[in-house]
Amino acid sequence: MPAIDLLIRRLRLRDRLAPDEIDALHGLPLTLARFERRAHIVRAGVPQSKSSIVVEGWIARSNSFADGRRQITQLHVPGDFFDLHSFLMKTLEHDIVAVTACTIAQVDHARLRELTASKPHLTRLLWMLTLVDAATYREWLTLMGRADARQHIAFIVCEMYVRLESVGLASDHILDFPLTQEELGDVCGITPIHVNRVLQELRREGLIVTEGRRLYFPDWSKLVAAAQFDPTYLCLTPMER
Amino acid sequence: MPAIDLLIRRLRLRDRLAPDEIDALHGLPLTLARFERRAHIVRAGVPQSKSSIVVEGWIARSNSFADGRRQITQLHVPGDFFDLHSFLMKTLEHDIVAVTACTIAQVDHARLRELTASKPHLTRLLWMLTLVDAATYREWLTLMGRADARQHIAFIVCEMYVRLESVGLASDHILDFPLTQEELGDVCGITPIHVNRVLQELRREGLIVTEGRRLYFPDWSKLVAAAQFDPTYLCLTPMER
């Protein structure tokens, strides 16, 4: 599916779009770019002149310390306008890396600026996408601070399933979950060894079944209970904004 | 200082403001409200029709679990437009509480919407304020996931000093730090007992000196080193946005 249609689908989860807004979005010139798994898409401190939408694959926002410690602060899947931040910040203080081989669609900041000058409602919706990101950070902060590893991992699975499902990329309690145990540790702020042990616990409990990159959960409500997951923060209810 | 002038000062740290933008801001009708320490300013799930600026005092964003566990995800000081989120989200999934007795200035969402329709550049700057919030969440996530309690607490002190200092509310290595050890634990995701022990360690090392709510640090560079603090994420450099 073309990048803009993915984005439109994403925006329609939150509000109606007027025909002129859809035209404006379709009028955005996009450049497609392909990245290998583990490639750096954006490096900390490098000035950016484009923002990007994920077309295919998973992407991570990653903060690294000098000593090699690493924290993944966000995950992005197809349809996510993942780099609106650099539109106003100009540079990022973290890296954006490809979790899987991926395709992204880039838009010039100059075009986005034109859009903000002529389409206030559309601007508010793009703004809102970054506010949903912020709400997700708050959830992740709460998990990181107050949840044990079992709840944390269960929550990440719930979140990724709901996000993928909302844009038609997962269904039937199955999702493609391409994170290695090390990467999942970088998401949860724990070591890969501990991730391994907790995943085994979740499997023993029958909460998840893994088969390579495929992840299946027989009982959604049990997983939700283990995660204390409430999807409200994802703002998946359309309303006038 | 009037709320709008605090906000203008805050915006000028990031970009120039045109005279018509300053007029537009001054034209915003504000309602002042006073809250006692520990009072709830916004409750999770309650629809909001106003967004607010802190005029005096400290405010916290707080996420609570049913079992009493609590995580503070953000701190706000005078000048912060702390509730722009509800402008587009309508409801928040967390509480906003008064850390100290405080005064806030409220703006109707309808007025903000008018502003976004007529002042694109000002809209981008308000948007940007929420992106700085997001950048702060990312830093906090990284701390929570990968830093020990000593680094974490040192970082929070650094951040609050820089933020207060940037708007003239702290200087000379001294700041008013009104968090109790329990609240600081809720910020760092640790127990108040552990906060207590780590604070003692920081005092023994000569990194901080506390005297009631007043906090003094003799050597900024030592504190920065302990925290591995880099203020880039606060975007305190003015540029065209």
Added chain:
DNA sequence: CGCGTGATTGAATATATTCAAGGAGAGTGG
């Protein structure tokens, strides 16, 4: 087949928690 990446296991250790008491200081009321 060999190599590399990622998953798994075990044992010792570190970091932070829990539970359970005290202690210090500010403000209140008799």
Added chain:
DNA sequence: CCACTCTCCTTGAATATATTCAATCACGCG
């Protein structure tokens, strides 16, 4: 003016959770 209370800070000991270090295993790929 002093006891009283409340909140916040401090201390100690036992325990839990996650880490570190050191191997080993399994699988896909050239």
